[in-house]
Amino acid sequence: MPAQPDDLAALPDSATATAVALSGVRHEYRSGGQRILALDGIDLRLAAGESLAVVGPSGCGKSTLLRMVAGFLRPSHGEISVGGAPVTRPGPDRGVVFQQPRLFPWLSVYGNVAYGLREAGVPRRARRERVGQLLDLVGLGDVAALRPYELSGGMQQRAAIARALAPDPAILLLDEPFAALDALTRERLQEELRTLWLRTGRTQLLVTHSVDEAALLGSRIIVLSPRPGTVVLDEQSALPRAEHARDLPEFTALRARILQAVRAPGR
Numbered sequence: 001m002p003a004q005p006d007d008l009a010a011l012p013d014s015a016t017a018t019a020v021a022l023s024g025v026r027h028e029y030r031s032g033g034q035r036i037l038a039l040d041g042i043d044l045r046l047a048a049g050e051s052l053a054v055v056g057p058s059g060c061g062k063s064t065l066l067r068m069v070a071g072f073l074r075p076s077h078g079e080i081s082v083g084g085a086p087v088t089r090p091g092p093d094r095g096v097v098f099q100q101p102r103l104f105p106w107l108s109v110y111g112n113v114a115y116g117l118r119e120a121g122v123p124r125r126a127r128r129e130r131v132g133q134l135l136d137l138v139g140l141g142d143v144a145a146l147r148p149y150e151l152s153g154g155m156q157q158r159a160a161i162a163r164a165l166a167p168d169p170a171i172l173l174l175d176e177p178f179a180a181l182d183a184l185t186r187e188r189l190q191e192e193l194r195t196l197w198l199r200t201g202r203t204q205l206l207v208t209h210s211v212d213e214a215a216l217l218g219s220r221i222i223v224l225s226p227r228p229g230t231v232v233l234d235e236q237s238a239l240p241r242a243e244h245a246r247d248l249p250e251f252t253a254l255r256a257r258i259l260q261a262v263r264a265p266g267r
């Protein structure tokens with residue numbers, strides 16, 4: 001991202017003391033008289049500053065996991081805490097980015113990013129400063145006055161990331177954030193997200209279908225089995241800190257291990 005180190009120094013970083021803990025988490029949906037066990041036996045502790053990539057086959061419960069950490073959904077069993085506090089509802093300590101940017105079409109880019117801050121009663125001047133820094137951080141400083149429909153898909157998703165970061169959340173939760181973008185834009189935004197994480201050290205939880213994306217962006221990667229999702233691979237990685245990671249043999253090897261775990265969990 002085209003941010004200058006000075007811009008970043010001005011952004012408060014509250015991530016350092018925060019972690020996510022899931023213990024004995026299980027989630028069962030009830031739908032039309034049927035019970036669907038989505039996740040089972042999830043015990044996970046995410047250290048502050050980690051970038052956790054969650055990957056697994058379609059329907060294995062990745063989004064369910066993210067939605068529970070976000071506080072949109074309560075687990076059927078088990079406990080989830082963020083920064084030591086039990087998660088009972090959504091909160092400003094968790095910023096969420098969805099596959100679709102979900103921007104307010106009637107507001108400018110500036111208005112979208114400022115919205116939550118205004119609702120939270122942040123004074124206009126502080127709001128302006130914070131939003132200006134964030135828009136520079138995601139490379140949208142020049143298009144603050146435009147409406148979402150005047151932006152490309154990649155720019156809209158950058159605006160959604162800036163909006164999620166506005167309250168300075170301890171954790172950024174991303175649910176397939178680049179899946180709807182074309183391949184080139186996706187690669188570019190992956191690189192930008194990697195840089196953003198490296199510069200801010202913010203705790204991150206990224207749900208993705210993409211093995212490459214998980215290997216590039218996860219300082220830790222977990223693979224979930226087919227439903228009910230359980231953790232079948234849990235691996236630390238230094239790749240998000242490496243330049244041109246895709247060209248490294250470590251990338252190819254990690255990618256192969258993730259693929260193997262996705263295709264043949266437990267073997």
Ligand SMILES: Nc1ncnc2c1ncn2[C@@H]1O[C@H](COP(=O)(O)OP(=O)(O)OP(=O)(O)O)[C@@H](O)[C@H]1O
Pocket residue numbers: 029030031036037038056057058059060061062063064065209227
């Ligand atoms: N609201 C719901 N009611 C009933 N079943 C649901 C609901 N949401 C999800 N499920 C089911 O729970 C399981 C896990 O869904 P989830 O969306 O978490 O998986 P996922 O790994 O994110 O899938 P995908 O990669 O396809 O997005 C799936 O079988 C899904 O059909």
